[in-house]
Amino acid sequence: MNNAIIRTEKLSKVYDRGFRTVALQEVNLQIPRGSLACIMGPSGHGKSTLLHLLGGLDRPSSGKVWLDEVELTSVAADRLAEIRARKIGFVFQFFNLLPVLTSLENVQVAMMLAGVSKKEQQERAAELLNLVGLGDKLRARPNQLSGGQRQRVAIARALANDPEILLMDEPSGNLDSRAEQELLEQIGQVNDQGKTVVIVTHSESVAAMAQHRIYIRDGQLMGNMDTTGENR
Ligand SMILES: Nc1ncnc2c1ncn2[C@@H]1O[C@H](COP(=O)(O)OP(=O)(O)OP(=O)(O)O)[C@@H](O)[C@H]1O
Numbered sequence: 390m391n392n393a394i395i396r397t398e399k400l401s402k403v404y405d406r407g408f409r410t411v412a413l414q415e416v417n418l419q420i421p422r423g424s425l426a427c428i429m430g431p432s433g434h435g436k437s438t439l440l441h442l443l444g445g446l447d448r449p450s451s452g453k454v455w456l457d458e459v460e461l462t463s464v465a466a467d468r469l470a471e472i473r474a475r476k477i478g479f480v481f482q483f484f485n486l487l488p489v490l491t492s493l494e495n496v497q498v499a500m501m502l503a504g505v506s507k508k509e510q511q512e513r514a515a516e517l518l519n520l521v522g523l524g525d526k527l528r529a530r531p532n533q534l535s536g537g538q539r540q541r542v543a544i545a546r547a548l549a550n551d552p553e554i555l556l557m558d559e560p561s562g563n564l565d566s567r568a569e570q571e572l573l574e575q576i577g578q579v580n581d582q583g584k585t586v587v588i589v590t591h592s593e594s595v596a597a598m599a600q601h602r603i604y605i606r607d608g609q610l611m612g613n614m615d616t617t618g619e620n621r
Pocket residue numbers: 404405406410411412430431432433434435436437438439
């Protein structure tokens with residue numbers, strides 16, 4: 390596949406904290422540019438590990454990850470941090486919003502690290518929060534928001550630096566079905582803007598909207614399919 394934005398070769402991860410856990414074993418996969426991809430599989434079988442490696446948040450034990458033409462495992466830590474900040478937005482399962490900050494400030498924080506001026510930070514944060522339907526919650530703190538609303542703040546924050554790729558780890562895990570539906574609409578809109586979205590999920594509704602499905606079992610790739618059902 391020539392148009393892959395993310396590609397892995399024999400990607401493996403072994404955790405060794407007193408005892409060895411082989412979390413990922415020689416995974417070869419490609420994710421097409423602009424696609425909405427999901428990573429599925431049983432609990433504890435290596436999905437989050439894979440997502441973290443794809444986003445350069447962790448280093449593999451062996452094997453390689455390419456983001457466009459850049460091989461992430463060969464770049465130094467500071468360059469990796471720069472690539473992450475510029476190209477990738479992350480949304481984690483438990484949101485990781487800072488509790489003492491408002492929605493607006495939580496989104497601004499991401500841009501502060503990228504050196505954007507304060508005025509620009511505020512304008513863009515407000516714009517993004519409007520985009521995810523939280524224009525009336527700019528001054529609310531996370532504990533004044535519902536789970537679905539917090540998740541949308543996390544998405545706005547992940548989009549702050551206009552990343553090409555959005556990586557999400559079980560974004561709908563704690564949401565009721567209505568909030569999940571709203572979240573899916575937001576994710577669809579982000580994908581429609583041309584961004585590549587990769588979602589670790591147990592949700593069939595999320596999987597149903599994905600154009601590309603990756604199945605992981607026992608740390609191994611069991612399937613890598615597009616919606617036409619063609620195996621790659
Ligand atoms: N930092 C770590 N140190 C040691 N072992 C880890 C670490 N992170 C994950 N593991 C182990 O690696 C394996 C894969 O974990 P991972 O979190 O990738 O699974 P998962 O498929 O995302 O699970 P879930 O669906 O429950 O989130 C598990 O056995 C887990 O206990």
